[in-house]
Amino acid sequence: GDSVTQTEGQVTVSESKSLIINCTYSATSIGYPNLFWYVRYPGEGLQLLLKVITAGQKGSSRGFEATYNKEATSFHLQKASVQESDSAVYYCALGMSNYNVLYFGSGTKLTVEP
Amino acid sequence: GPKVLQIPSHQIIDMGQMVTLNCDPVSNHLYFYWYKQILGQQMEFLVNFYNGKVMEKSKLFKDQFSVERPDGSYFTLKIQPTALEDSAVYFCASSPGTGTERLFFGHGTKLSVL
Numbered sequence: 001g002d003s004v005t006q007t008e009g010q011v012t013v014s015e016s017k018s019l020i021i022n023c024t025y026s027a028t029s030i031g032y033p034n035l036f037w038y039v040r041y042p043g044e045g046l047q048l049l050l051k052v053i054t055a056g057q058k059g060s061s062r063g064f065e066a067t068y069n070k071e072a073t074s075f076h077l078q079k080a081s082v083q084e085s086d087s088a089v090y091y092c093a094l095g096m097s098n099y100n101v102l103y104f105g106s107g108t109k110l111t112v113e114p
Numbered sequence: 115g116p117k118v119l120q121i122p123s124h125q126i127i128d129m130g131q132m133v134t135l136n137c138d139p140v141s142n143h144l145y146f147y148w149y150k151q152i153l154g155q156q157m158e159f160l161v162n163f164y165n166g167k168v169m170e171k172s173k174l175f176k177d178q179f180s181v182e183r184p185d186g187s188y189f190t191l192k193i194q195p196t197a198l199e200d201s202a203v204y205f206c207a208s209s210p211g212t213g214t215e216r217l218f219f220g221h222g223t224k225l226s227v228l
Binding site: 004036038044045046047048051091100101102103104105106107 | 115117118145147149155156157158159162164169170172205207209212216217218219220221222
């Protein structure tokens with residue numbers, strides 16, 4: 001079936017260092033995969049960070065980037081220099097274009113230390 | 115930005131009783147969703163709803179579950195009767211369209227079935 005895997009449950013990074021959060025997906029349903037990163041900041045609801053609907057394209061928002069790699073079935077989230085305010089839980093998600101359903105990864109809790 | 119409100123934030127109920135979870139979606143949105151997240155597990159799709167009808171539902175959406183949005187008021191998830199395995203956080207979401215449209219999520223309602 002359709003699924004998303006995030007291998008890191010928790011990541012701790014020092015402020016101004018680089019970050020990569022891994023995400024791979026499996027899409028078996030009919031349709032074209034669309035890929036998303038959602039984020040939940042402390043005390044807030046889940047919100048969209050970025051999305052990419054075309055293979056090979058890169059999405060970016062708030063200094064974060066993710067490239068839709070169809071060959072590797074990956075959509076890793078990266079940031080060159082993190083800030084304390086980036087501390088949150090990040091969820092990778094897969095949506096099949098023919099459907100209204102999102103499949104979420106288990107989430108990666110990012111803690112940025114000063 | 116647009117917000118989805120969920121009421122209450124926490125509900126404690128005895129097994130076998132009925133519970134109704136309320137969601138106030140973004141006002142001009144047309145599609146509504148419920149997701150379920152058991153502690154330590156991934157957030158999983160339950161059901162989506164459009165134009166007064168269930169469009170899709172997952173195997174998690176048991177016969178004891180029902181959804182409705184009477185007269186454009188709250189979008190509700192009713193569980194009758196509740197079971198211990200229904201204990202989870204339930205997230206409501208809404209979107210203006212389908213497919214690649216971004217979902218706006220509420221903060222969730224934590225349901226504890228005793």
